[in-house]
Structure formats: C-alpha cells, structure tokens
Amino acid sequence: MQSSDVVVVGAGIVGAAVARRLALGGFRVTVLDRGASAGGTSSSGEGNILVSDKGPGAELDLAVMSGRHWTALAEELPAELGSGFPDLEFEAKGGLVVATTAAGAKALLAFAATQRSVGVDARPVTAVEAAELEPDLTPHVAGAVFYPGDAQVQPTVATEALLASARRHGARVRQGVTVLGGIVSQGRLVGVETTAGRFSAEHTVVAAGPWSAEVAGRLGVRLPVLPRRGTVLVTARMPRRIRHKVYDADYVGAVESGDAALQTSSVVESTAAGTVLIGSSRERRGFDERIEAAVVGELAGKAMVLFPFLADVPVMRAYGGFRPFVPDHLPVIGPDPRLPGLWHATGHEGAGIGLAPGTAELIGALMTGAEPEIPAGPYAVTRSSLKEETNG
Template structure:
C-alpha cells in the first residue's frame, strides 16, 4: 500500500491546479490518470479564460477570482519553470461580443448591464469603435460589448506547467493508472484500488472531467456529470487579423442551455502560432467521437458572418472533445458528505481552463479549514438543484 494525504483522480487542468495548490500547502499529493496528462478535455479546448459569458451569480464569482489568479499563475509559473519550459501563451487580450440583429443587440446590452451591476468591466462600444478593435469585423454590427478581463492560455501547456510545478513541490503524477474502486473503512473513504495497486489517502479528489460520474460510481456515489461534445476548427497560419476573442451574442445562450441537441455559435480567436480557432458547438451524444461535416459546415458559415475574410482561409484541421456538463450549470467543488474522505472538483463544462485556479483555491481552503475567498456553498454536491441531498448519510 502506498500512502499519501491526497489522491487526485484526473491529470487535466483542474486536477493539475488542485495538485499544485495542495502540494504547495504541504500535502503529500499523488495524481492518477488512466491516460496521459492533459489528454482529455484540457487538450481539446481553446484555452478560454472568460467573464464575458457568465451572468451574475456563483459561476461569475468563481470566474472573477480565477481571472485574477491566472495573471498571478502566468507570472509565477514562468519564473518557477524558467525559459526552457514551453510558453503558456497567456494573453490578456480581452473579448468582444457582437450582435448582428436588433433582437440580439437588445439581449446583449441587457446582459452586459446585469454584469456591470455585479462589478464586471463590460464596455458597450459603437460599431465604429468595434471596427477599431477589429478592423476585419463585419460591418453588420447592431451592438457590441468589450470585456478587457477576458484572456487566453495554451491549455495543454498550462496543464503540464501546473503539474511540473506540483512535482517541484513534492507531488507524484502517475499516468496509465485506472481507478477500479474505493477502499472504505468504517464508512470513510481511505484510498483507492487501481490497476497499479492500492493508494491510501485521507482525501480523494475526483477531477476526471466528463468521466467523473464513472469514477464516482466506482467509489459508490452518484454524480450527474454528462459528456457534452464540442468541435473546434483550426485554420492555416496567417498574419494576425483577429486581435481579440470575438463571438456572437448567441454564444451566451448556447453556454447556458441544457438542450442535448446540436447548438452552434460563432467564436473566433487567433493563437500565438498564427492560426485562428473557430468554435463553438455543443451537443450531448454520449462519448461519440465522430466529427461530423454538418457541424464543421455550421461553424465555418457562422464564423464568416463575423469575419468575411475567413471565406478565403483554408481550414487545416478540426478537433473535438467532451466537456463535463452538469444540469444546473455549476461545477461541483468540495467534500461529499455521503462518503467522508471523498471530494469533487468537476463539472466545469467548457469553462474548466478559466475556472481552474479558483477551483484549486476553494479546495485548498476547504481542506485546511480556512475561509474561502468566495462562498463555497453554491458548488456543494448537496445543493438542492442537483437533487442529491436525499442520498447523503449524515
């Protein structure tokens, strides 16, 4: 039996951030993943760090906290890991949300107003000002809002950087290790059984993204996490013509929707490598990995409505991934009273990259008994909106 204070199941961005936080706090941490680190959801996203798509409430609170921490992370990790480590490509580029219809404009401006009341810097700009921000933007702009707080990072590199930092503080990362079940002693989870043997732990954190329900079930509890499929297009390299993250106002509605059917909206941004990323799609169809021509076509067509010049730019490839969807659209973060010793850090859907630092802060505070910077109750597994309270034991 191997002993550790904390076992984290999942070596994606959430598990990596939690591992670093706890290792820096003196915990003995072991991270387990049945695949490669950053091999799941964290490698299939765009690296978004956003406040622009979140209305007032708990998710926005977590996003604001995380946005501040990402700025600190980028500086700390760069200094700690040195110039030999790949660049995180952290860029506080800001986001521009555009409405091209009258109805969309009214909804966008109303949404931005509620965000400003919650303290978000959401600046309504004129069509002329939007054109100054993005000279190649469509002239069909009915309304636009600029969000200086939006940023971007290279998600796979960021994940590996957090894991590298965690290792420097004593954490161990084991890849190719599958969790088979839990070890329970007198009603408390005291470790996990795996394909590499038993790992003892005072605390076990499930951070397995869209596979978290499967892991939780193996440990004996139900968790309503479902995979939600997303597809992203990547163009050929070109001179930078998209300066910010730019998306149409429909994106917010797609993010907040729980509909299982295919939804697409235009999201366009450049990368440091010179490519343009085009999203976004959302649909629930289990773990079906196929990339469908109809989805690719919709994404391309909607992107061209925002940036007509993209009609002449070749798409180099398309990739997809699964995001951890929870019906009430809030991640589950914290201890599970149904099985003492079990913790959750999952359900962030497409916002996991952005919300990782705040999630780690919450787990770190709760595990040490400190007062979190933001209230933890909205993310509890026992919140009424999940309907799991009746299953708790205690």
C-alpha cells in the first residue's frame, strides 16, 4: 500500500492548485488521474479569470480572492520553474461587456452597480470610449462596462505549471489511475482502492471536475455535480485586433441559468498565439461529446454581431468540453462530514480556471485549522441549498 497524507483525485487545474498548496504546506501529496493531467475540463476552456460575470455573493468573493493569487502565481511560477518552462500567457487584459439593445444596457448597468457596491472595479463607458478600447467593435453599442480586473491564462500550461511546482515540493502525480472505491476504517475514509493498487491517506480530496459525482459515489456519498457541455471556436491566426476579453451582456444570464437547454452568448478574445477564441455555449446533455453545426453557427453569428470583421476570418477548429455544474451555482469546497476524511474541491462549472487558486487556499486553511481568507461556509457540501440534492 502506498501512503500519503493527502490523495487528490483529479489532475486538472483545481486538483493541481490544491496539490501545490498542500505540498507547500508540508503535506505528503499524491495526485491521481484516470487520464492525462489537464486532460479534461482544464484543456477545453478559454482560460478565463473573471470578476465581470459574477454578482455580489460567495462566488464573487472567491473570484476576487483568486484573482489576487493569480497575480502572485503569474510571478511565482515562472521564477520557480525557470525560462525553459512554457509561458503561462497570463494577461491582465481587462474585460469589456457590451449591450447592443436599450433593455440589455439597462440590465447591464444595474448589474454593474451591484458589483461596485461590494468593491468591484466596474466602469461604465460610453460608445465612444468602448470604440477607443476596441476599434473594431460594432458601432451599435447601447451600453458597456469595462472591468480592469479580468484576466486570462493558458489553462493547460497553467495546470502543468502548478503540478510541476507541486512535484518540486514533494508531490507525486500518477496518471492512468482510476479510483474504484474507498478504504474505510471505523467510519473514516483512510484511502482509496485504484487500478494501481491501494493508496492510504488521512485526507482524500475529490477534484475530478464533471466526473466528481462518479468518484464521490464510488467512495460512498452523493454529490450533485453534473456535466454541462460547452463549445469554443478557434479562428486562424491574425494580427491582434481584439485587445480585451469582450462579451455580450447575455453571457451573465447564461452563466447564472440552470436551464438544461442550449444557451449561447458571445465571448470573444485574442490569444498570445494570434488566434481568436469564440464562445460560449452551455447545455446539459450528459457526456455527449458531439460538436453540432447548429451550436457552431450560433456562436459564429453572435460573435459577428460584436465584431463584424470576423465574417471574413476563417474558423480553424472547434473544440468542446464538460464543465462541472452544481444546481445552486456554487462550487463545493471543504470536508464532507458524512464521511470523515473525504474532501471536495469541485463544481466550479466554467469558472474553474479563475477560481482554482482561491479554492486551494480554502482547502489548505481548512485542512490545517487556519482561518480562511474568506468564510468557507457558503461552499460547504452541507449548505441548505444543496440539502435535497445531497440527501437524494
């Protein structure tokens, strides 16, 4: 039997961040993933680090804290890993949210006002100012808000960097290892049974993204995490013409919706490689991996509303992935009192890249008995808004 203080199930960006935080704190950590590191949700997103799409409440609190840690990580990881490691492509580019109708502008400005009431830098800008920020933006701007705090990172590289740092501090990462069940002694989870044998640990953290419910079920508890499908388009490379993360005001409503049906909204941004990423779709249809022409068409059409010049730019490819959806739209972070020794770090849906460092800080504080930077209660698996789902 292989022994650690902590087993982290999932080598995506949340699991990687948790592993690094715990390894830095002196824990002996083993990370297990049934596939490759960053092989699931973390490799199928846009690398968003956002405050602009979150209203006042626990998710915004976590996003603000995580943003501070991302700024620090953008300096710490390259310094630690050296110039030979790929660039994180961290860019504090800011976000511009645009409404093209009077009704959309009214809702957007009201939403921004609620954010400013809790300290978010949300700056209403005129159509003229929006055009100065984005010269190729549609002229049909009814209202816009600029968020200097929005940023972007290359998600696969960031995941691998966090794992590399964790390894430097003693963590072990095992790929191609599937968790089959739990090892329970006197009512406490003391390890996991896997396809590579037994791994004993005082703590087991489930950070398996949209597959977390499956893993938790094998360990003996119910966890209401469902896959929510998303699709992203990638254009051919071009000189950078889009300077910020730009999205239409409908995006916030799509993020907050629990509807299973297809929803699309326009999110457009350039990458360091010269491509343009176009999203975003949300749809609950299990683990169906098909990319559908109708979704691609909707995404392309809405992107051209914001940036008409994109009509002449070829789409190079489309890719999709599954995001871990929780019915009350909050991640599940912390210990599970139903099975002592079990912890959760999952349910971030499309915000996992941005929220990973804050999630890791919460886990690290709670596991050592320290005071978290923000209250941990809203993310507990025992919260009232999840009671029906967790009890089944």
